[in-house]
Amino acid sequence: MLKIENLHVRVDGKEILKGLTLTVPTGEVHAVMGPNGSGKSTLANVLAGRPGYEITAGSVTFQGRDLLALAPEERAREGVFLGFQYPVEIPGVNNVYLLKAAVNAARKHRGLDEVDAFEFLTLVREKMRLMSMEESMLSRGVNEGFSGGEKKRNEVLQMLVLEPRLAILDETDSGLDIDALKIVANGVNTLRSPERSLVLVTHYQRLLDYIVPDHVHVLVKGRIARSGDKSLALELERRGYDWVTGEAA
Amino acid sequence: MNASAALSKRVLDEYAAVRQSLPAGVVSPERRQEAVQTLAARGLPSTRDENWRYTNLRPLERARFAPAGASPVSESNLPARLEGFARYTFVDGVFAPDLSSPQEQKGLTVHSLRRTAQDTTSATIFHLPRALPALSNLPEARLALLNEAFATDTAAIHVSGTAPQPARVEVLFVAVAGADTGTSYPRVQVSLDPASRLVLVERHIGAGGGANFVNGLVNVDVGRGARLTHYRLQQASVRATWLDTLSAVLAADARYALLAVNTGGLSARSTTHVQMAGPGAELTLSVAALGDRQQVQDNFALVEHIAPRARTEQIFRGIASSRARVAFNGKIVVREAAAGTDSRQSLRGLLAGPEAEIDVRPQLEIYTDDVRCSHGATAGKLDDNMLFYLLSRGLSPEVAQRLLKWAFLEDVVSKIELPELRRQIEHDLAGQMADAASLKELL
Numbered sequence: 298m299l300k301i302e303n304l305h306v307r308v309d310g311k312e313i314l315k316g317l318t319l320t321v322p323t324g325e326v327h328a329v330m331g332p333n334g335s336g337k338s339t340l341a342n343v344l345a346g347r348p349g350y351e352i353t354a355g356s357v358t359f360q361g362r363d364l365l366a367l368a369p370e371e372r373a374r375e376g377v378f379l380g381f382q383y384p385v386e387i388p389g390v391n392n393v394y395l396l397k398a399a400v401n402a403a404r405k406h407r408g409l410d411e412v413d414a415f416e417f418l419t420l421v422r423e424k425m426r427l428m429s430m431e432e433s434m435l436s437r438g439v440n441e442g443f444s445g446g447e448k449k450r451n452e453v454l455q456m457l458v459l460e461p462r463l464a465i466l467d468e469t470d471s472g473l474d475i476d477a478l479k480i481v482a483n484g485v486n487t488l489r490s491p492e493r494s495l496v497l498v499t500h501y502q503r504l505l506d507y508i509v510p511d512h513v514h515v516l517v518k519g520r521i522a523r524s525g526d527k528s529l530a531l532e533l534e535r536r537g538y539d540w541v542t543g544e545a546a
Numbered sequence: 547m548n549a550s551a552a553l554s555k556r557v558l559d560e561y562a563a564v565r566q567s568l569p570a571g572v573v574s575p576e577r578r579q580e581a582v583q584t585l586a587a588r589g590l591p592s593t594r595d596e597n598w599r600y601t602n603l604r605p606l607e608r609a610r611f612a613p614a615g616a617s618p619v620s621e622s623n624l625p626a627r628l629e630g631f632a633r634y635t636f637v638d639g640v641f642a643p644d645l646s647s648p649q650e651q652k653g654l655t656v657h658s659l660r661r662t663a664q665d666t667t668s669a670t671i672f673h674l675p676r677a678l679p680a681l682s683n684l685p686e687a688r689l690a691l692l693n694e695a696f697a698t699d700t701a702a703i704h705v706s707g708t709a710p711q712p713a714r715v716e717v718l719f720v721a722v723a724g725a726d727t728g729t730s731y732p733r734v735q736v737s738l739d740p741a742s743r744l745v746l747v748e749r750h751i752g753a754g755g756g757a758n759f760v761n762g763l764v765n766v767d768v769g770r771g772a773r774l775t776h777y778r779l780q781q782a783s784v785r786a787t788w789l790d791t792l793s794a795v796l797a798a799d800a801r802y803a804l805l806a807v808n809t810g811g812l813s814a815r816s817t818t819h820v821q822m823a824g825p826g827a828e829l830t831l832s833v834a835a836l837g838d839r840q841q842v843q844d845n846f847a848l849v850e851h852i853a854p855r856a857r858t859e860q861i862f863r864g865i866a867s868s869r870a871r872v873a874f875n876g877k878i879v880v881r882e883a884a885a886g887t888d889s890r891q892s893l894r895g896l897l898a899g900p901e902a903e904i905d906v907r908p909q910l911e912i913y914t915d916d917v918r919c920s921h922g923a924t925a926g927k928l929d930d931n932m933l934f935y936l937l938s939r940g941l942s943p944e945v946a947q948r949l950l951k952w953a954f955l956e957d958v959v960s961k962i963e964l965p966e967l968r969r970q971i972e973h974d975l976a977g978q979m980a981d982a983a984s985l986k987e988l989l
Contacts, residue, residue: 345938348930373940385935389953395939398949402940438953439935455939 298323298494299344299364299463304355306336306343306519313339315519316355321463324491328505328530329498331516332538337498338382340516341467344496345379346372359463373399374406376462380452380469387439392451395439396421396458403459424457427487429480445472453484464488465496470504482507502534515541549607554586557611561695564612571663572733573697581694591688598686600873600905602813602842605725605787609759613698614638614728619720621645623753628966631714631747632656638723639698639731645718653707653742656715660699686817686846690791693731693763700733705742705772712743712773719750721758721786732762732790738772740797745775747967750810752783757812759787766794766802770824773801777967781974782810784839791817798824798853805961807971808835808843809978818847822856822884832861834958836978837870837902845874851884858889863955866895866902873905878919880912887914891921896954898928898947952976 299321306314313336321327331337343350344357346369357364364372387395401411425432428450440448449469456464466485470478485508489495497508505513505527513529514521515538522541523529533541561582568578590606591598619637624645627633632649634656635642641658648656701717719732738744752758760782768774782788788811796802808814820829835843843866849858864872872895880887895904908921928950936946955975962968 347934347938368943369934369937370940370942370946373938379938381935381938385929385931387932387935387950387953389956390936390949394949395936395941398941398945399939402942402945406940438956459939 298360299496300358302356304343304357305353306339307351307353308339308349312353313519314343317516317520319514319521321494321496323494325511326489326495326497326508328510328513329496329516330500330502330513330530330533332542333500335516336519337500337516338467341379341382341465341496341498344465345369345377370402374403376403378456378459378461378464380449380456380464380466382467382469382471384440384448384452386441386443388441390439391435392437392439393418393421393435396455399455399459421458424454427457428454428484430454446474446477449473449481450477450484453481457484457488460488462492463494463496465498467498468500469497470499470501478504479507502530505530517542550589550592553590553606557590557692557695558582558586560611564696568613568696569660569663569698572659572700573694578695581691585688585691585695588688590692591686597846597875598815600842600871600875601815601844602787605759605813609725609787610728611692611696612728613696614723614730616640617722617754619645619722619753623720623751624718625749625751625970628714628716628747628964631716633716633718634658634701635718635720636699636701636732637720638728639719639733641699641701642720645720651713652709653705654713654715654744655704657702658699659702686819686848687791687793689761689789689817690763690793693733693761693791696729697731697733697763700735703734703736703744703746704739705737705744706739708741709743712745712775714745716747716749719748719760719762721750721752721760721782722754722756723758724756725759725787728759730758730760732760733764734762735765735767736774736776737767738769738774738800740770741772742769743773745964747777747779749779749781750788751781752786752810755783755785757785757787758783760789762790764790764792766792768794768796768800768802768827770797771799772797775803775963776805777962777964778804778806779971779974780806780808780810780814780816782814784810784812786811788814790815792819794820795823796821796827796829796856799826800824801828803830803832803961805830805832805958806834807958807975808833808845809974811841811843813842815842815844816846818845820847820849822849822851822858822887823853825853825855827853827856829857830859830861830961832958832961833863833874834955834975835862835864835872835874836867836975837865837872838867838978839870840868841870843870843872846877847875848877848879849889851878851880851887851889854884855886856884857887860889860891860893861957862893862895862906863958864895864904864906865898865951865954866904867898869899869901871903871905873907875905875907875909877909877911880910880914880917880919882913885914885916887917887919889917889919891923892957893921893923894954895925896928896951897925898951
């Protein structure tokens with residue numbers, strides 16, 4: 298599904314990713330963990346195509362295609378989804394408009410007709426119940442006046458409606474209390490399937506109690522310093538990042 | 547002779563040539579004479595004047611100030627009628643009964659002053675606005691004086707009594723004549739008796755796509771405890787010069803909601819002057835302006851608090867695309883006696899083109915201590931984070947930008963309380979944002 302090879306990325310002239318290599322096969326859930334400043338969010342943003350990141354070397358292929366050659370909207374329509382660490386508030390753009398516009402953009406890309414309005418709303422309502430979101434949030438501006446937890450739930454709602462092939466969730470667990478964490482994790486788990494891949498970018502092991510990853514990678518200073526199964530996350534929790542950063546240094 | 551003196555002389559000459567033919571029932575010969583003299587003495591505005599620096603006044607030099615002659619307009623040129631509204635249409639500033647659909651409404655009278663004056667059998671009593679300050683005392687009334695001198699007709703609207711529903715009137719001004727053949731002088735006077743209510747839609751359009759020259763004047767008198775909701779839609783044709791002066795006085799506890807959407811014209815300038823003359827009066831002044839191509843959309847609004855405990859809320863949202871210039875100069879003056887004044891200004895401009903220009907300017911002049919006045923003014927580009935968020939959801943850059951521009955206007959558009967009018971305005975706005983099809987899907 299996703300193959301990142303020797304990726305080097307600069308931000309404001311400073312090298313953040315320094316030869317990152319990572320392969321995420323179809324149907325798997327991978328967690329990318331790491332201390333602050335290790336390049337986790339840079340990785341997530343580069344995959345989604347945010348401007349301001351200079352790729353100096355390496356490649357990223359998504360389903361055999363050069364992902365980096367695609368514009369952000371093309372990546373989205375091809376089935377790449379980024380769950381934002383800090384979802385932006387857009388007053389005046391209605392949540393349901395955005396959802397519908399996003400779904401229709403992807404459908405058009407695949408040569409399908411626009412979604413039926415009634416079926417669409419039925420689907421959205423069902424997903425909202427799953428995310429314990431009040432229906433009134435649909436008619437509000439995108440993330441407008443939402444609490445931190447509501448914003449993260451809204452990210453997962455969008456993901457559930459869009460059904461991406463590859464979802465990258467950037468610190469979706471940060472700022473959530475335990476109840477919200479469970480709701481978010483539950484939502485993400487419903488999307489797990491043999492056709493879909495997930496990349497969970499997180500600082501803490503806690504999320505992985507609820508979304509159990511197939512593989513865990515530790516990102517240190519712009520490179521994968523260590524990979525393993527879910528027990529690696531537990532070991533990190535016990536021994537702290539110093540354990541890996543010390544090794545990597 | 548300098549350019550300004552030459553213009554003044556031309557005003558006098560053109561006035562002298564046509565004054566015999568100007569209808570006395572609309573403005574008396576004495577008042578016309580006074581207006582033209584005052585104007586000649588003061589001179590027309592120029593961009594050297596502080597409050598006119600953003601206006602494109604060059605079209606004044608080419609315009610013929612004498613009123614335009616009659617032109618035919620067909621019903622198909624007009625926007626759809628609004629349910630429940632009496633419509634009065636004026637073509638180049640003159641009432642066109644064939645294009646109008648008056649309606650009996652309790653407490654409402656609407657006249658064309660030109661026609662009523664001709665009708666000698668009529669026993670109509672005119673309800674002229676009572677409390678309006680003399681035009682010559684307004685700080686920026688020179689274009690209003692030009693209207694006063696050459697006026698061809700007036701839509702005189704009067705509401706009395708306390709009907710369960712507010713009266714509903716649309717006045718529609720259609721400009722047809724080109725600037726070289728004459729000026730179109732829209733003119734409205736609105737007068738609300740105490741406790742009466744009116745919803746007024748005032749719309750300006752062009753027919754035939756000509757380079758019209760329009761110079762309007764609106765006088766508003768809102769009586770004690772009366773409520774006026776006034777929608778002003780400036781949808782002049784793309785080559786038109788559209789100039790306008792609105793002067794309003796609010797009595798005690800009067801409420802005036804003035805909402806303007808300016809999208810038309812090549813060079814447009816709107817001058818608004820509101821006096822909060824009675825204690826407890828309330829004004830909301832909301833303006834949205836869109837400029838594209840080489841359009842100039844200039845707005846000047848002066849709100850004068852004279853009486854105590856009055857409230858003003860002023861909102862401006864302007865978008866300048868391509869090489870357009872969009873300006874809003876919002877001045878609030880709080881006089882000595884206006885203790886307890888509460889005024890808020892939120893002025894925001896959006897730059898959506900590399901050569902576009904936005905000027906937003908809040909000004910406060912306060913002569914008393916006991917006031918609450920707040921203002922915020924910003925001019926900036928579309929937010930990169932918002933844009934990327936929308937792209938990351940698969941929206942094209944064009945749709946994402948339009949959506950954000952749309953959202954930017956929401957603070958004004960959301961105040962339109964009539965669903966039907968709101969739809970018409972939304973479609974007008976969407977039409978102004980190039981390739982609107984994909985946006986209309988979202989409406």
